[in-house]
Amino acid sequence: MGVWAHGNFDNDTALDWLGDITGQLLDEIAEAMDSPELLEADELDADLVPCRIELLCAMAEKGMPPQWPDVQLLAQWKQIFLQAWDASIDELEPSEDYKRERRATLVATFDRMLALAHLAEEEGDTEE
Template identity: 85%
Template structure:
């Protein structure tokens, strides 16, 4: 059946659309990771990648997890992003308070994604048993 309840996402059309949206967000993050120069602190993707992750995490926490890449890939995304950010932020001459606070937010965002992806992976593995 294409509809199973009264919720906004309780039908095939909505879930197909959600899968498209989350897939697009993940593709955009992956593309940015392939071009690390676009992750430098003054580049748009430096701001947009964490926003995309935030949206994916919010959806996952609402019970609508994306098809996360494997946890190792996500950990590599975190490493790449932070390495580029760390190597480029000082050129913008931010205050030390901003720099430390922003980095803590970035780490927390990536760690949240990793935790949610790890949980989803565990759930998939337990379903396979």
């Protein structure tokens, strides 16, 4: 086991674990994207996919980026998610304010992920 400093993630074991966790989050997002009906506004993954993305972004911003999929795939995920959400949200009869603000939050979440993935790609930290 390699240890190079005193930080919680400054050893091989911790980084291997982190890779497992981020891989699991990415796998769960990918699985949801394969079934857009799971992304409808009243479905569990409509709430959990943005949470998973938020966690991945927070880790990336702390200097522990996941192995992001290709940026083009991430852009497709954004499109798939927003299409499913847009097609289903009105059935729940939300207020216009909620609908507008929630959509803006969703777009910002996906855009944050895309920006971090672009940065990682430039630095050579993405899957080929």
